Amino acid sequence: MEMRLHSKKRKPALWTVMAMMIAQLIFHPRMCTGGALRPGYYAQTCPNAENIIRAAMEWGMQQDSGTAPGVLRLHFHDCFVDGCDGSVLLEGPTSEKTAPPNSSLRGFEVIDAAKAELEATCPGVVSCADILAYCARDAVIMTGGLGWPVEAGRLDGRSSDASRANAEIPDPSFNVAQLIDSFARKGLTRSDMIVLSGAHTIGRANCKSVATRLYPVQDPRLSEPLAAELKSGCPQQGGSATFNLDSTPDRFDNNYYANVVNGRGIMNSDQVLFDDPSTRPETTFNAVGSAPWAFRFSQIMLKMGTIDVKTGPQGEIRRNCRSVN
Ligand code: HEM
Structure with a gap:
């Protein structure tokens, strides 16, 4: 990995990042966000909830x-x-699901399977929003990442709007x-x-997500080998190829950052994390230190x-995750 971490120029930036991380470890996010949610929320009302959800995830991963x-x-x-x-789970002619940024979402059937089993075991207790939160945690663990005690107690919304x-x-x-700016609007720094962009250590992108890097003008920062690879699957008229977001797309590791440092960020929003001086030091730091990034993630x-x-x-607690009660 060519990252030249030992050059004098990089050191102060890395120390700054480390100081920031230590500060963030001390000031746990929940101290800033209030905390209506809590771990073990269903311990009395649906003690088997987390096991049921994990079983649904295991079934989904087998498929x-x-x-x-x-x-x-x-x-x-x-x-x-x-x-x-x-709200992302709701069906309807103008629901969030129908919006272009959501066109390639997948995994809905696992949420349905978990919900069906939960409704059979403890009806009307576990929200669809919480099922999503547990599934996301299990997804990280099942691909080799670090888990966390999911805080639960969310209610399901009654509306969903593509706009x-x-x-x-x-x-x-x-x-x-x-x-x-997009993350700041959600209270995220x-x-x-x-740190969350590291989620692109697993999964894939479709042509539409890389097309703007190729046409009408090729992104000058895109290396020729990568451009050729993307173009071969995605001709200008569009294509159905998919691209792994990371060189180890089934492993929840920090290779995503190493790829980005080496100019192999698949989407523009990945590559800019290294190309922009304001995010480069922390991106480089995450490429080197797997454990600190995994913990912060x-x-x-x-x-x-x-x-x-x-x-x-x-x-409300929806009975069916695809429709309001
Ligand atoms: C930083 C801003 C982000 C942008 C611009 C972004 C955008 C995208 C896009 C365009 C795709 C590919 C969709 C496709 O072509 O099918 C994708 C995939 C993915 N994103 Fe993000 N994303 C961002 C942050 C996140 C975050 C915060 C997470 C989770 C915590 C996440 C998790 C994923 C995962 C796991 C995939 C692979 C999905 C699959 O294989 O089905 N992304 N993202």
């Missing part, structure tokens, strides 16, 4: 290893639009300033954005899971 990246992304797209309220998904989901063509997933959580009359 398709894309289940893990699929549900991790589902939780992110849920939380960024109207908060973590399961809000279009407005809130960050686009892969975004530059760093736009990415930071630049550092949180860099679990912390920031907890923080993301608290975005605009619904309580009381704002929500």
